[in-house]
Amino acid sequence: MNFGDLVERRIREAQVEGKFKNIKGEGAPIDLQENPFEDPEMRLAYKMLKNAGFCPEWIELMKQIDEEISQAERVWENYRFNRQRQIKSAQNVKVVKFAETIREIDRSRNTTLQRLETRWREINSKITYFNAIVPVDSLKKPLISIDKMRESFSREFPLLSRYLER
Numbered sequence: 001m002n003f004g005d006l007v008e009r010r011i012r013e014a015q016v017e018g019k020f021k022n023i024k025g026e027g028a029p030i031d032l033q034e035n036p037f038e039d040p041e042m043r044l045a046y047k048m049l050k051n052a053g054f055c056p057e058w059i060e061l062m063k064q065i066d067e068e069i070s071q072a073e074r075v076w077e078n079y080r081f082n083r084q085r086q087i088k089s090a091q092n093v094k095v096v097k098f099a100e101t102i103r104e105i106d107r108s109r110n111t112t113l114q115r116l117e118t119r120w121r122e123i124n125s126k127i128t129y130f131n132a133i134v135p136v137d138s139l140k141k142p143l144i145s146i147d148k149m150r151e152s153f154s155r156e157f158p159l160l161s162r163y164l165e166r
Contacts, residue, residue: 062134062139071119079157087105103161124144
């Protein structure tokens, strides 16, 4: 029996035994507007800030990190599309210009990879700060493994010029 099944069984047993009868607030809707983790003395201040459109720094930072990760993914996707287009056009180039076209594709690849690595480092800096200020450990974000991302990028987009020198 797993933990979830055990909990469910105990809840059903308690219901049958009537242990949930006459509990304060029984039958009343749960107020989901109130944050159970915030200091009750600060509740009014937080509510005023929320009503004025403010939110805690870590929430804004979380949104920013998620957006920057999405932007980096779009850079990768755009490069994939452009590389396919470049390779197709290289097939129509005269033999004399073929090698230079292949080198240009590799330069574009290297530039894109450098841009991505710079973005990943910037995102990791923000993640490190975010993890230091987020109030709940379960919300902490893992750092981007730049080595693994570089390896994945290189596997998907190998240097083409290495085939010219054979």
